[in-house]
Amino acid sequence: MAIYAGLDGTTAPDRNIALTLIFVTTWLGFPLLGVLFGDFFPAFNPWNAVAAPVGLLYRRLAGRDPGHLAYPERLGRWPAAVGLVAFVWLELIYGQGSDVAVGITPDAVARAAIFYSVYTLAMTAVFGRETWFRNGETFTVYFGMFGSLGKLAFRDGELGSRRFLSGSTEWVAGAGSVAVVIASIGTTTFDGAQEGVFKGGIERLIEWAGDAGLGLTASVRFAGTTFMLISIALVALVYLLGIRGMSTVPGAPDRRRLWRGFGHALIPIAFAYLIAHYFSLFIFQEQAQFTYLLSDPLGTGTTDLFGTAGSGIDYGVISSDQIWYIQVGVLVAGHVAGLMLAHDRAIAYWKDYRLAARSQYWMLAMMVAFTCFGLFLLSVSNA
Numbered sequence: 460m461a462i463y464a465g466l467d468g469t470t471a472p473d474r475n476i477a478l479t480l481i482f483v484t485t486w487l488g489f490p491l492l493g494v495l496f497g498d499f500f501p502a503f504n505p506w507n508a509v510a511a512p513v514g515l516l517y518r519r520l521a522g523r524d525p526g527h528l529a530y531p532e533r534l535g536r537w538p539a540a541v542g543l544v545a546f547v548w549l550e551l552i553y554g555q556g557s558d559v560a561v562g563i564t565p566d567a568v569a570r571a572a573i574f575y576s577v578y579t580l581a582m583t584a585v586f587g588r589e590t591w592f593r594n595g596e597t598f599t600v601y602f603g604m605f606g607s608l609g610k611l612a613f614r615d616g617e618l619g620s621r622r623f624l625s626g627s628t629e630w631v632a633g634a635g636s637v638a639v640v641i642a643s644i645g646t647t648t649f650d651g652a653q654e655g656v657f658k659g660g661i662e663r664l665i666e667w668a669g670d671a672g673l674g675l676t677a678s679v680r681f682a683g684t685t686f687m688l689i690s691i692a693l694v695a696l697v698y699l700l701g702i703r704g705m706s707t708v709p710g711a712p713d714r715r716r717l718w719r720g721f722g723h724a725l726i727p728i729a730f731a732y733l734i735a736h737y738f739s740l741f742i743f744q745e746q747a748q749f750t751y752l753l754s755d756p757l758g759t760g761t762t763d764l765f766g767t768a769g770s771g772i773d774y775g776v777i778s779s780d781q782i783w784y785i786q787v788g789v790l791v792a793g794h795v796a797g798l799m800l801a802h803d804r805a806i807a808y809w810k811d812y813r814l815a816a817r818s819q820y821w822m823l824a825m826m827v828a829f830t831c832f833g834l835f836l837l838s839v840s841n842a
Contacts, residue, residue, distance in 0.1 A: 464756050465569025474758030475565040476748070481572070482550055483744045485598075487737050490605040494730055497613075497626075498606020501592075504599060506579045510588045513580070527587040535594060535634025538582075540642045542575075542597030544691070547646040551653070552683035600639060604630060605730055607723075608796075624800060627723035637722035641698060643729040644829075645691030651736050651836040657686045697828055698725065704821030710809055711818065720808065724801040724822070728829055731793025735786040735837060739777075746772045783837070790833045794826045801826075 465477035472478050489500050501507060549571055554563030582591045592599045606612075607626035612619060631637060653661060661682045668678035702717045711717065750770035755762050762768070801822045802815075809815040 460756060462569045462572050464758075465565040465567075465572070468565055468757035469759055470564055470566065471758055472563070472565060473747075474752075474755075476752040476756040476758070477565040477568050478563070479744050479748050479752055481568060483737075483741060484748050487733065487741045489598075489602040490730060490733055491741075493602055493606030494608045497609035497611030498603045500599060500602040500606065501613075504592070504596075506576060506583075506596065507588070507592060507599075509576075510580060510583045527590070528585055530586045530590045530594060533634055535636065536600055536639055537635035538595035539597045539600035540635055540638040542595075543601055543639060543642045544646060544687070546597060547650070548684065548687065551646075551650055552680055552687065594633065594635075601643070604636075604639060604643070604726055608726060608730065624727070624796060627726050627800060628804070630726070631719055631722040637698075637719060637725070640722055640725045640729050641695050642691055644725065644732055645694040646687060647729070647732040647736050648694060648832070648836065649687040649690035651732075652690065653683065653686065655836065657690075661686055697825055701821045701825035704824070705805075705818045708809070708814055708818040710811070710814055712808055717808075720804055721801055721822070724797040724804070727793040727796035727800070728826075731790045732833060734789045734793075735833060738785055738789070739782050742777055742782075743772050743774060746770075746776070786837050787834065790830060790837075794830045798822065798826055 461477040461480045464475055464480075468475040468477065489503075492499060549568075550563060553567065579591070579596055582595055585591075586595070594600070604627075607630035608624050609626070610620055610623050612621055612626055631640070649657070664682035664685060665678045668681050669675065673681060699718075702714055702721065705711055705717055705721075706714050712720070750767040752758075754765040754768040754770075756764075760768075798819070802819055805815040805818050805822075806812065809818060
């Protein structure tokens, strides 16, 4: 639907269902669903739905299984981390400096979706469907990260329950998994800071790039890309400082093991940042999604499938104070959950509980830094 609406619908982003369906309903809805229940995205994954019957048809026609290349273990989930940054770059940066005041156009989103679909199906052909979706397919990995916090999980094709948050310990086992979490926090941080903390720096960099000979669009995209990468690097640096601090505690494992071992403690923080930053957008834009956008998905004004095309958004459904309390509450809860996960891992690494507690001073300092910065971003954006 998103591709069709993007190509054939109106160019007005607020009237075309494509942007809301992808960047709000899907991008924010599945993380929320995953934390509350579990990872259900594979059941709705459109690329999985296409790849499975195509592979089956090939096997029946060819009479054999297609040969796949061995997936490099060191590559891990790095393709998913890069894809995550690219997706957010498309949403936040690509449309800046263009002739569209509100950002990316539905047509550009549709073309990007087609490109990504071809890329995904090509990678499944090269490495195999299960291997690529477990490691490289951005949305399966990203939504699975949040789904690892949920209580429900599929095991051997059956739905079962587990302890809340416990699935995250297994999720970070592979290479590149921590990079996905850091990219999630970093890109969300950039979105919250680009109109606040980073605004002055971005404007100065745009001016510098223009003086260097870049056009307006290229200058804006260059500045935005630079500060997005800076945001990701800052998150990685804070985490690295925490890991280096823990490595000084007697009996600590090597830093690589610590880096991977405590990465799952950042997943609740990534979710807290996501919800705190986009909560109001989700509440308001989902009203549009399930009223006038769904009734007139192309935004042409010629259809009214459910009789709700004339509906609007009720911005009074929740007050600004309530939004603020929910944002702060989610941030605090996310960091507390992260500390709980880190504490459990510390006990597993340091058998002496005093050394385990000592190692967590560093993790506590890291969590406080993330919490304070998150609250600061919220205060600036709500000012």
